[in-house]
Amino acid sequence: MSFSLNEVAALGTKAARGAGADPAVAAAFGAALVRHLCAGRAAEDIDGALDALPHGPALHGALICRLMRRYRETQGTVSAPAHVPQALARSYLDTLPAPPTATFRAVEEGEVRYELPPLDPAPLPDRIEVPTALLTRLNRLAKETYVPNSDASRAAGAGAGLTDND
């Protein structure tokens, strides 16, 4: 089954929240997930990022994007934290409104972790296929953000009655 890009981004965001991510980290993860899958990059990177939440690659991917926004006009040398697989780092950078086109080298306060070639993000397709195992995992984690139903919740939580024939 194919999905819209926003469907996958929203699912990825919820899954990351379900796995313990801060909402902004989760939103960045959802956006990067779309780029990652569209580019045919390894689903294992995504699994690894979900495994490590609330820290790990998903957090540091979001931090890389913060840093690139700051330094995008300097073209080339930026600060970046560690621990993000290169392919996933590229997926995060692809989400930026103005993706960096120069060589990306991280030199955060003495740390050097990446030297990525210039980015040339491909145009996004209309649809994405999500690997079955990953889809199952994303859905399972997303459910962690839903509150189980109850009669009280059903009756009062939405602020409206159960029939509207007026």
Add this chain to the structure above:
Amino acid sequence: MKDWITPAEAELRPPSDVMRLSRLGAMFPTRLSFLRTLMRRLDREGATLNRPVWQMNAEGHGHAVYTIRLGGHDYALVAVSNELDPSQRTDRVIATAWDAAFVLYDGVPDEAEVARIRREAPKQEAGRFGPRDLVLSRANKSVRLFTHVAEALRAGRQPDEDPIREIGYLMRTTAVYGNGKFGIADRTRIAARPGLDGPFMAEMLTVWMIRNFTHDLVSHVGGAPLEPRLRRHLGIGNATGLGMAPFLVTHPVLLNNWMLARETALARVRAVEVLTEDQKTCLRNLADTRVPRHLAEWQVPDPAHQARIEALAKDFAAFRTRHLTDAALARSNPIDRALRAAAEVGQDLEELVVALVLEPFPDLVDGLEECMADPLGYVGPGLHRTGALRDAIEDRFGWALKTDYQAPDACRRFWYVSAEKLEPRLGDRHAEPGAERESPLDVARRVRALYEALPDEDTCLTTFLATAPEHMMAVERVEIALSHPYSEIRDNLIAETCLPIDMLRAKLSLFGATRFDPKSDLWTRITLCQGAPLPEEMGTGTADDWWLPALAP
């Protein structure tokens, strides 16, 4: 080539006033509301609504296809009307069947595509859709009015005006989904297309086409046409709950752009020193006739809200006899004077007058509609150091630092998504389970928590976030607020006193909704497109005069 001179502007109203929940809950539609923008566009283009397919039985069950060309692209509304057992008719998200289902389609569907949509659309959230399906919607009948109108037409007469005035629509939509939901097209597919490039334009086009479908359907069932005057007053209803409110919180840049456009329009109008005769006439006509009639016809069952409307009508009557007279409008800076006077009375009157005074100034206002989209999201450079972040919090979120979020009433509410069909709901943190899964609408609480977690010593913000990732969202909100002054609702959205209905009214006003009819603090019915031009009126240059409609001539 036309020279462009930036119009003079008075001071913008401060976000500390504009972005309070109670004021947002007093908003009225303006000429910048999305439906107004769309109607102007359709009118300029002389858009023609065609109905190439109409296959309905005598009871009005079947399907129809409408087509329209906008901005050089063809679009189609596929409408599917089904029989619905009354026990299943609910406006809630938990519904599983509806009177009618709709898809706005990119292009003109062939028979196979129509058959696919007829199969999938009635399933709504349980269906699967494709990249040419732009918007998915559904609607239920106002059984009372639909039955009355159909019976009247069947009896060879036009329907009574009283129920039309009271209800205002034949059907009400209970969801209008866009941007990729359930597999429909992502907004990026249409975001650059003329006519659909503004916010929610595809959704607004859909509801206008649905409104016309409801007119055709009742005429078909009744066997006779409705008078144009009645059709024009019959909008399309909408029942809206908590699903709409979080959008304002989760799209801070968009919210800023919407509010900034409106406030800029207001600042331009306030700076007008002398009114032309046409501007005075427009204001007087609206103030003397349209507004009082609209307020008089805006009747709701809830006593508290009805009292509020009646108080506003009384306040406006007193206001116009002092501040919108020929003599008052002939003075210098009459708009600014009027607004200052309205602000002395209260928020309901002030917000009504804000919307009113924009009407006579299309040249100052309408171009701002092009600033209301958010194609890139937040693109600012952000902050580098925790010290700068602390300063920014104190400057932009001082209002959020005053609350003790541990106090029971300050954190009583929690927003959540129910596992039951993902219906958005609101709970009592101290009495109901599930708060650990709450949706992150607690911006104020998060910013205060961030403020308290900041180290005393000025440090690298990246380093701080790497060790305290739970504050990333709060950091981003502060950064956005630095360059987007209207990005935040300046209230505690988890407080016992928070009224989500205020958020609903704000967003729906921006859409162009009227006749707010709250059913609780969490739920409202409204009317869209009431008074909006009919298809045959497009291209006549008269399609923009429908602010605060009234049925009375």
